[in-house]
Every structure is written in structure tokens, then in C-alpha cells.
Amino acid sequence: MARSWLDIDPSSDFSLANIPFGIIDTPEDVTRHVGVAIGSYVLDLKELAHRIGANNLLPFGAHSTPGVFETRTLNAFAKLGRSVHRHVRERIQDLLSENTSCPHLLRDNAELREKVLWPQHRVRMFLPMDIGDYTDFYAGYHHAYAVGVMFRGPANALQPNYTHLPVGYHGRASSIVVSGTPVRRPVGQILLDPKAEPKQPTVAPSRKLDIELELGCFITKSNDLGHPVSIDEAEKHVFGYVLLNDWSARDIQTWEYVPLGPFNGKNFTTTISPWVVLADALEPFKTKGIENPTPLQDYLKEKREETVFDIQLEVDLTTPDGNTTTITKTNGKNLMWSFPQMIAHHTLGGCPLRKGDLLGSGTISGPVPEESGSLLELSEGGKRVIQLNGGEGRTFLKDGDTVTFRGFCVGKEGERVGFGECTGRVEGA
Known part of the structure; x- marks a missing residue:
């Protein structure tokens, strides 16, 4: 890659090798x-x-x-x-x-x-795109396993279908916002005492507001109703990528998600970074994801082994007093399913994707607790206090907290490809 006549800091996310x-x-x-x-x-x-x-x-x-x-x-x-x-x-x-x-x-x-x-x-x-539809997947194996252990124990942490197909749900496109937009703490039905019988919810502001560190993928090319996208053609449907914070109200989610899945616990806000990094810019950083031991159906079999991205990911939490702590570092390669596999599965039954549609990877966590992509994991469901600079601690987010995601690929000197920041500040309900 040639040098630019502009003065570009070698540590800049936006090198000549990027162009988002x-x-x-x-x-x-x-x-x-x-x-x-x-x-x-x-x-x-x-x-x-x-x-x-x-x-x-x-x-x-x-x-x-x-x-x-x-x-x-x-x-x-x-x-x-x-x-x-x-x-x-x-x-x-x-x-x-x-x-x-x-x-x-x-x-x-x-x-x-x-x-x-x-x-x-x-x-x-x-907001970079007019987003018609938003689908959030659950491709972060370590996150899925850790959360499954919390609620069902190690023996039943993952549902039997997890390694057979990319699990996902349809999110709410209307509440996707660009980085820097304030995040209002949601109100919903929550159980103040989950052990009490009979179970009686209360309508109140969420007490367990959380983050989810994800990668977002924008669709560039539509497919017709009734015509699935093959795994070999799926890459042609990718426009580019953004960082994505799928803010989550864990107490609202816990009460409502059975039997149909997340709803008000997720649909209040999703934040994305403003710069779309084109697929070609990330191509040199493709790597192997988490090995899937399950034999796949033919429509999910990819020809190449390098299907995910070696993206270094970091999350900062800044308190209202201005103290900032990097609470986690992980990597984009901690996914079991690739975006082409998500596209092929999403369209298998004939569902039409449209240009501007957004797919979320699901929470990206590493294999050890300190590489977790959510406070739910970092705090072990609220049992462990996360120590912050300045002496404060957190289990979940407080009003006035600001969360900032960063993601970047490290190439040769001066050829860093990054996303910039994906940030949001929590406001009271």
C-alpha cells in the first residue's frame, strides 16, 4: 500500500488501506x-x-x-x-x-x-443506511455457552440446534441509531423477586441495563422472494461492516423471552458506528473462526477455511465523573458462524433480503471471562462487581455511564483498518 500525501498518524483507524x-x-x-x-x-x-x-x-x-x-x-x-x-x-x-x-x-x-x-x-x-430490516444472530459461541451455563448449567448450556444452524431473531430497525446518540433507560415488566410465588411483575425502569459487543453487516444486494442465496454467492451480498452495540435490559428480557425470544428487552436501542468499512478492506484480515465439530448441511458449507475477521475489539466504560476503564478486550474471530452462512441460512426458506438490511453477529466474547462482550458475563449475572478506575464498581450500567466500542485490524505499519468509535451515554428512564 502506497503512502498518502496527507499526514496520517500510523495509529489511525482510517489509513489509506481502509477508506470507509x-x-x-x-x-x-x-x-x-x-x-x-x-x-x-x-x-x-x-x-x-x-x-x-x-x-x-x-x-x-x-x-x-x-x-x-x-x-x-x-x-x-x-x-x-x-x-x-x-x-x-x-x-x-x-x-x-x-x-x-x-x-x-x-x-x-x-x-x-x-x-x-x-x-x-x-x-x-x-446513520449511514436506510435500514429496512434488522436481524440479530447468536454466533458468538463463548457468549452463548457462558450465558447458557448461568441459566441452565454446563450440561444444557447450548440448545441442540446451536451447532447445526446460525440461531437468530428479528430485531427492530426503527430503534437503530448512530454512534453518539443518547440511550434512554427502558421501562418494562420485571420481576423484583424471581423466587416469589405467584410470580407478579412490576412495571419499572430496567435495573440491569447491559451492552452487547457485536459486528454488524450491511446487505448490498437483494434476492427475490422464494429464491435463497447460495453460500457461494453470499459474499456478493455484503456491502460492509460496522461495530454494533445491541443494548439489552436483562431483567426485562428474562421475564419476557420465553417462549418466543427477546422483545422489549432488546428493541429500545441499538447503536452502530458511523463509518461502513467495505468488505474489500477487511478481506486481508480473514481468519479461521471457532471450529464447529458438527457436520454441516450442504447449504452452509463454505469452500474456504478463513471465514471470520481478526478484529481487535475493546470496550471502555466512562463514569459520570469522567473516569474511563477498559473493561474488556476480545477478538472478532470468536464466532462460530460467518456472515455468508448467516445470509445463506436467513434466505434458505425464500426470505428476501434487501439493500440496507443489517445483520448482527451476536455478542462476541473470548474463551476466558475477562474477554467477555457483555456485563452479564463480566459480572456473572450481577454476582461480581466490576472494579473501575476511580474506585467505583459496576454490575450493570448506571445513568450517566458512557460505553465506547473500538475495533481495528492491525496490518503493516500505517495500514491499520478500523471502525472508529461506537459510543452511547445512558440517560434516565
Whole structure:
């Protein structure tokens, strides 16, 4: 990977090897439109395409959609398909490269640089996609096992179907928000004394507000009703990836989830990071996931062994007093099921996915307790206090707490591919 003529910190998530896409507005253009992150800057693609011509960014055949960078979401760009995404990403990399093939277009054009390059702190970020449907899977084996042990014991921690298919449920797309949006503590039915008989719930604010550290996948290509996506074609349906916090109210969830699964305990808020890291940017970091000892059905068999991503994941908790503690570190490779397998299973019965749909991986936890992706695991269901810097402790979240996810892949020096931050602050019910 060539160096950029921009001054980019080697530790930046947004190296020249990345080029993630998002929806922005700027002090000079308050209409939402497309930008990309590069180092500590944002490149305004709407303004750039207007100044140099969309044909200098889009491949031949895609010129009929010159306004694709002027839209309020990335859906129109996602719809163009992975070959176009690849071309545009490579074209931007060339324009930003120290040895660019077209130095006059941007590198040597000081006036244009002033118009199209913005410091990130001067740009506002918005939800990157118009999300029609959201499906949350349960592919984090260590999380599924640890939580299963809490409720059913080691012998029955996992249901018999867990290693046969990617377990999932349909979430609520309308409550997905972009990083930085406050998270209101939900109110719901909870059991104050689970051991009391008869069981009588109380309507109250959740006392066990939790996080779930996940990876989100956006769909770029639709399939028709009644036509499943084969495992070999599933990769073509992937647009890109974000960090995802599927906030969870454990006390509401515990009372309601039998027999049909999570509902109000999950649907109040899901936070995603604002920058969509394209599938091609993560391709060099593919690795093996957790080995599945169960013989798979043919529709779930992938040809390659490297099916998940070596993404270093971290979670910070900042108290209202401003003390920050990194409460967990884990890795994206701790998944038993890949996103292509999730797509193939999701569509097996003929369910149509649509561009902009979001799939969640499920909570990503490592094999040891300190690598857990939820407070439920870190606190052992509320039995153990998590010690924080500044002397405070937590079992679950308090009002005023801020949770920040980070995720990044470490390549060669100066080629880090990361997601930026996925953050949310808890507000009172």
C-alpha cells in the first residue's frame, strides 16, 4: 500500500488501506451526503465529484448515477454492487496516494483541498443506511455457552440446534441509531423477586441495563422472494461492516423471552458506528473462526477455511465523573458462524433480503471471562462487581455511564483498518 500525501498518524483507524464510507454534513453544506474517512480528515465525495466530475470516481457504466454521492444514505451507492465499490475505493486511494496518477486533480490543487477535506471534528455524522430490516444472530459461541451455563448449567448450556444452524431473531430497525446518540433507560415488566410465588411483575425502569459487543453487516444486494442465496454467492451480498452495540435490559428480557425470544428487552436501542468499512478492506484480515465439530448441511458449507475477521475489539466504560476503564478486550474471530452462512441460512426458506438490511453477529466474547462482550458475563449475572478506575464498581450500567466500542485490524505499519468509535451515554428512564 502506497503512502498518502496527507499526514496520517500510523495509529489511525482510517489509513489509506481502509477508506470507509459514511453520511456527513459540513459547515458549508448542511444537506446529508457521502464522505469517506482518511486519517483525521473527512473527504467530501459530493463536493469532490462535483468539482472533478463523477466519471473520475465511478467506473464506466456507472456514470448514469452521478448523484450517488449526493444522497442522504449509502443505499444508492451500496446498490451499485461490490465491483463498483471496489473501483471507487481504489480510485480514492489513488487520488490520496503520494504517487497518485492524477496529481493535478487533488494533491496539487490547494484550492480544491480546502473545499473537500474537512477535519473530522467539524463534520457531523448520521446513520449511514436506510435500514429496512434488522436481524440479530447468536454466533458468538463463548457468549452463548457462558450465558447458557448461568441459566441452565454446563450440561444444557447450548440448545441442540446451536451447532447445526446460525440461531437468530428479528430485531427492530426503527430503534437503530448512530454512534453518539443518547440511550434512554427502558421501562418494562420485571420481576423484583424471581423466587416469589405467584410470580407478579412490576412495571419499572430496567435495573440491569447491559451492552452487547457485536459486528454488524450491511446487505448490498437483494434476492427475490422464494429464491435463497447460495453460500457461494453470499459474499456478493455484503456491502460492509460496522461495530454494533445491541443494548439489552436483562431483567426485562428474562421475564419476557420465553417462549418466543427477546422483545422489549432488546428493541429500545441499538447503536452502530458511523463509518461502513467495505468488505474489500477487511478481506486481508480473514481468519479461521471457532471450529464447529458438527457436520454441516450442504447449504452452509463454505469452500474456504478463513471465514471470520481478526478484529481487535475493546470496550471502555466512562463514569459520570469522567473516569474511563477498559473493561474488556476480545477478538472478532470468536464466532462460530460467518456472515455468508448467516445470509445463506436467513434466505434458505425464500426470505428476501434487501439493500440496507443489517445483520448482527451476536455478542462476541473470548474463551476466558475477562474477554467477555457483555456485563452479564463480566459480572456473572450481577454476582461480581466490576472494579473501575476511580474506585467505583459496576454490575450493570448506571445513568450517566458512557460505553465506547473500538475495533481495528492491525496490518503493516500505517495500514491499520478500523471502525472508529461506537459510543452511547445512558440517560434516565
